Amino acid sequence: MTDAKIDIKGVRDGLLILIDENSEWMSAVGELVEKLDKQAAFFAGAKLTINLGSRPVTRHGLSSLKAALDNRKLALSKIMSDSPTTTDAAESLDLRTGPASVAPESDDMGATQRYRTQPFDPNEDTVVGLLVPRTLRSGRSVRSDGHVVVLGDVNAGAEIIAAGDIVIWGVLRGTVHAGAIGDVTARVCALEMAPTQLRIADRYSIAPQDKGRWRRTRPEMARIEGDFIVVEPWQRTARKD
Amino acid sequence: MGGRVVTVTSGKGGVGKTTTTANLGLALARLDKRVVVIDADIGLRNLDIVMGLENRIVYDLVDVVEGRAKVKQAMIKHKQFPDLYLIPAAQTRDKSAVSPADMVQLCNDLRKEFDFILIDSPAGIERGFRNAMAPADDILIVTNPEVSAVRDADRVIGLIEAENKGPARLILNRVKMDLVRKGDMLSADDVTDILAVKLIGIVPDDEAVVSASNSGTPVTLQDNSRSGQAFRNIARGCAARTYLSCSLMRKAGC
Numbered sequence: 131m132t133d134a135k136i137d138i139k140g141v142r143d144g145l146l147i148l149i150d151e152n153s154e155w156m157s158a159v160g161e162l163v164e165k166l167d168k169q170a171a172f173f174a175g176a177k178l179t180i181n182l183g184s185r186p187v188t189r190h191g192l193s194s195l196k197a198a199l200d201n202r203k204l205a206l207s208k209i210m211s212d213s214p215t216t217t218d219a220a221e222s223l224d225l226r227t228g229p230a231s232v233a234p235e236s237d238d239m240g241a242t243q244r245y246r247t248q249p250f251d252p253n254e255d256t257v258v259g260l261l262v263p264r265t266l267r268s269g270r271s272v273r274s275d276g277h278v279v280v281l282g283d284v285n286a287g288a289e290i291i292a293a294g295d296i297v298i299w300g301v302l303r304g305t306v307h308a309g310a311i312g313d314v315t316a317r318v319c320a321l322e323m324a325p326t327q328l329r330i331a332d333r334y335s336i337a338p339q340d341k342g343r344w345r346r347t348r349p350e351m352a353r354i355e356g357d358f359i360v361v362e363p364w365q366r367t368a369r370k371d
Numbered sequence: 372m373g374g375r376v377v378t379v380t381s382g383k384g385g386v387g388k389t390t391t392t393a394n395l396g397l398a399l400a401r402l403d404k405r406v407v408v409i410d411a412d413i414g415l416r417n418l419d420i421v422m423g424l425e426n427r428i429v430y431d432l433v434d435v436v437e438g439r440a441k442v443k444q445a446m447i448k449h450k451q452f453p454d455l456y457l458i459p460a461a462q463t464r465d466k467s468a469v470s471p472a473d474m475v476q477l478c479n480d481l482r483k484e485f486d487f488i489l490i491d492s493p494a495g496i497e498r499g500f501r502n503a504m505a506p507a508d509d510i511l512i513v514t515n516p517e518v519s520a521v522r523d524a525d526r527v528i529g530l531i532e533a534e535n536k537g538p539a540r541l542i543l544n545r546v547k548m549d550l551v552r553k554g555d556m557l558s559a560d561d562v563t564d565i566l567a568v569k570l571i572g573i574v575p576d577d578e579a580v581v582s583a584s585n586s587g588t589p590v591t592l593q594d595n596s597r598s599g600q601a602f603r604n605i606a607r608g609c610a611a612r613t614y615l616s617c618s619l620m621r622k623a624g625c
Contacts, residue, residue, distance in 0.1 A: 265567060267529030268522055285525050285565060303565070 136162050140260075140275040144177030144207060151183030155191055163198050170202070171329070172291060172310035176273065179208040183230050186215035189222055196223060265300065266290070275311075286326050295319070305329075318352040323361060328352055335359040373482035374405075377489050377609060378507035382523030384494030386515045387544040387574070390584055391602070392491040393421040394591040395511075398606030400455035401591075404486040407446060407456040409477075411503040412493035413468055416460035423450065423587020424457050433461035436473045442480060451592075456485075466498040471505030478506035487609070496530060504531065509609070510539045512568070516546055516557040521565055528568060540614050542572040542605060559617065571614045572605035574598050 135153040139146045149158050166173050178199065192209070199206050209220040212230045220227045258276035265280075268287025272278060277294035288304035290296055293311045295318070302320035307329040309316025314331040328335050333354055349364035379392045389412075396408040410418035413433060419425045427447045430440035435458070442458075449455035461468065474490075481488050492503030504510070510531055514524040524541070531537045543559055550556035563570050577598035583590040591602040608614040 267532075268526040269529055283565075283567070287522055287526060301564075 136165060138165070138275060140273055144179060145173070145273070145275075146179045146181060148181045149183070149185075151185040155185070155187065159191075159195050159198065162195075163202075166199075166202055166204065169311045171307065171332075172293065173202075173204060175203075177205050177207045179210060180206065181210040181230050182213070182216055184212040186213040187211070187219055188215065189219040192216070192219045192225075193223055196225070259294070260292075266304065268304075284320075292316075302328075314354045316353075319349065319364065321349050322347055323350045323352070328359060328361075330354050330359055333357075333359050335361075374485040374488055375508045375612070376478045376482070376506045377487060377509045377511060378492055378503050379489065379511045379513060380492035380500060380503060380527060381494065381513045381520070382496060382527040383514070383520045386513050386520050387580075388494070388513050389417045389421055389491050390580060390589070391511070391513050391542060391544065391574075392489050393418060393584070393589045394599070394602035395606050395609065396422070396455060396457075396487075396489050397449075397452070397589050398591045398603045399487050399489075399610060400449065400452035401603075402606060402610050403454070404610055405454045405484065406487045406489065407458060407481055407485050408489040408491065409458045410460035410491050411469075411474070411499060412491060413460045413499065414462065414465045415493065416462050418491050419447075419457060419459045420587065421584045421589060422457055424459075425587070428459045431459045431461040432477075433464050433468045435477065436469050442477065466493065466502065469502050471501050474502050475506045496527060500527075500530075504534070504536060507536060509612075509614075510537050511542055511571070511605075512539050512566075513542045513544050514562065514566075515544055516551070516559075516562060518557070521557065521562055525566055528566060539568050541566060541568050541570045542574065543570060544574045545576045546573055547576045569614065570617045571608055572601055573617055574601040 135150045135158045137148040147162065149162065196206055206225060208226040208228060209216065210228050210230045211217050211220065217227045260274040260276060260278045262272055262278065262280045265282030266272065266284045266288040268285050270288045272290045275293045277296070278290050278292040279297045281299050283300040284290060284298055284302050284304040284306065286303040289306065291307045291310045293309065293313065295316050296306050296308045298320040301322040302325050304325065305327045306318055306325060308318045309331040312331050316330050318328060318330065323337065325337055330352065331354065350361050351364050352359055352361045379388050381388050392408055396406050399406045408418060409432065410416050419428060424447050430445040432445065434440040435442050435445045445458050446456040447459065449457070478488050490503045490507065493499035512524050512527060514520045528539045531539050543562055547556055551558045559570060559573055575597050577590065577596065579593065579596050580590045580598050583593065590596050591599040593599045
């Protein structure tokens with residue numbers, strides 16, 4: 131996921147994009163746009179904060195970036211920069227600005243709640259996880275660039291989009307997307323699987339609609355096998371790795 | 372602190388909020404409680420019709436909030452129960468005529484003189500809903516055993532939890548027992564599985580509810596009606612402030 135010029139992180143109120151201040155501006159923008167297009171599902175509807183470090187960017191340079199985002203229906207909510215040139219340019223484009231050195235704070239208590247992700251030990255070679263210690267009811271949305279663990283149900287009308295795995299200690303009734311940046315090895319586990327829609331990387335599946343009891347009350351795990359998403363009971367055999 | 376503010380809401384429209392509010396108001400009045408019901412559905416007022424008080428409206432909620440009338444002047448006394456009052460909604464205005472702070476202020480005034488202040492919330496999750504929610508001590512969610520109604524109830528419960536209100540309590544309205552037995556309708560267990568809140572009343576589907584509402588004499592006044600009985604049971608839980616769960620009521624033989 132990490133790239134030389136672009137780094138993307140999940141923050142409380144959306145996604146934070148870091149553009150390396152030493153890279154060439156137009157090629158960095160090109161790379162970002164390529165990323166956005168390749169993983170359109172992950173970025174769809176996200177609020178973006180862009181951290182430009184201390185790089186000076188002209189109004190022209192910034193407005194071409196903003197146009198590229200507008201074309202993809204992405205909201206650029208804030209520019210973080212330590213360069214007065216960039217800050218002035220952003221302000222002239224009616225963008226919110228802030229210093230590059232601090233994390234962005236949420237001022238928006240809308241229905242979409244995103245959680246800050248923080249590594250518990252930066253030296254450990256793991257992907258960062260996000261623990262949601264409650265049931266996600268209809269209308270809630272959780273996004274993470276790592277794994278997501280929910281202690282509770284995920285009700286129909288709620289969604290989780292994660293770059294990594296999704297584990298639900300409860301009933302999954304809503305929509306989840308694991309491996310949203312393209313990881314085909316991502317998995318979805320739930321104590322009870324009854325999703326509206328289940329997506330892994332670029333595959334998606336819906337729960338079988340046999341009219342009677344479609345609900346199976348056993349823990350299951352979904353993953354990609356070959357071209358399809360398979361859902362298997364959580365047993366010793368499923369835990370090969 | 373005086374009276375208790377009970378807000379009846381649902382998210383989805385047409386599930387029986389107004390009917391429930393009217394019936395609970397009357398049932399609480401029958402238990403000798405001092406009750407005022409407030410119609411917060413400004414622009415689409417109904418509660419006055421269901422309670423049979425439509426032709427007595429002079430002043431309404433917006434008149435009170437905007438200072439054209441005193442609270443006392445807008446309160447309409449019920450024909451049968453002298454301790455039951457209605458504050459009607461304005462029909463010619465919309466939800467933005469009242470703010471959540473106005474509702475809190477009004478309810479704080481009413482608490483001094485009443486045991487219960489019932490608020491009939493409009494459908495939706497916008498301004499009208501927030502107006503109805505702002506002063507609430509207890510929140511009753513009305514839903515039907517239908518997937519879309521349950522989905523909206525789930526959304527509303529989420530909003531209530533996010534505001535640290537509640538706990539929300541659930542009334543399942545319009546249940547057709549024969550369909551549930553055949554497996555063609557969501558059962559109470561199916562609904563509580565999803566919503567995970569306390570179910571304090573199951574109201575059976577009953578044609579008498581419609582005709583009673585149309586004639587302005589809510590069904591809870593009919594002693595032999597099963598739906599009326601269901602509302603009386605909920606009112607008893609409300610009056611005692613215990614809100615017995617349905618499973619307990621069944622054990623108690625209600």
